[in-house]
Amino acid sequence: SCAMLRATVKLCCGIAHDHLRRLPGKHCSPPRRPREKQAEKRVLKEMLRGFTLLCLAPAAACLEPARDVSPSQFSSVDLFYITQGETALQRALSILQQHTSWQAETMLDAVAAVSSAALPGLGKVFRAEAVLAVPVARLHRELFEGIEQMPQWNPTLSQVKVLQRIGTDTLVTHEVTAPSPGNLVGQRDFVSVQHRGRRETAIYLVGTATHVEPLPLQEGCIRAESRLSCIILQPLAGDPGRTRFTWLLSMDLKASAAGWIPTSIINRVLPQSQADFIKHLCRHLSATACP
Secondary structure, three states, X not given: OOHHHHHHHHHHHHHHHHHHHOOOOOOOOOOOOHHHHHHHHHHHHHHHHHHHHHHHOOHHHOOOOXXXXXXXXXXXXXXXXXXXXXXXXXXXXXXXXXXXXXXXXXXXXXXXXXXXXXXXXXXXXXXXXXXXXXXXXXXXXXXXXOHHHHHHHOOOEEEEXXXXXXXXXXXXXXXXXXXXXXXOOOXXXXXXXXXXXEEOOEEEEEEEEOOOOOXXXXXXXXXXXXXXXXXXXXXXXXXXXXXXXXXXXXXXOOOEOOEOOOHHHHHHHHHHHHHHHHHHHHHHHHHOOOO
């Protein structure tokens, strides 16, 4: 059996034990409030969904064993965050293994090739692909370990803050986009789980919206949600000093105060935001390259 599946079984057992231990009874605390019951339902629903995905995943999709999934060292909320990350990772792997018909998107520049496909449960998913002239380890540092420094080189972001670190491979983050004149969508913020996985020589950096104890809404921002974001970093065959960069992205930008955002606008903004991100990343890598 798959090591990732075994790890997720441990997660499920840990979460279930924690909740059963706290069920109201003769010698327990008073019954839980409706909000607590709703939070528990979300935890159990996400746990079951992640467990189901991993059970159905083919053996070839199994990643290296997670290093931080021992239930005894985390709270049920921590385990929920880890499970969200693992579920998003398996979902991304499933997409990558499907024989999907991707349609090319028209871009303003050729820094990346962007295509899209409509997928069940996610809607339209955009895939950006590029080859970057730096090794995987450098990109990994910039995009995961140095995530809070992103606004220094990406002008579309005004803030990225790590709210919580869970083990070595999971973060809870708050990201705020920068205000921009003429922006068709407006300013958004995101509360997300960021999770890291490895398979052979590839690194997977996944993100998905989280609903556990979110931050209060930010003034002037609309809370949007990342349905799925997955950046895959793979050494280029025959040239480990370069990286094949693939980014899957599906977002719910939510309606603005002015009303519903036309699908045509969203379908133009999201792929362009991917291309802009890669462009800013390339400039940053060039400016900070070792002599």
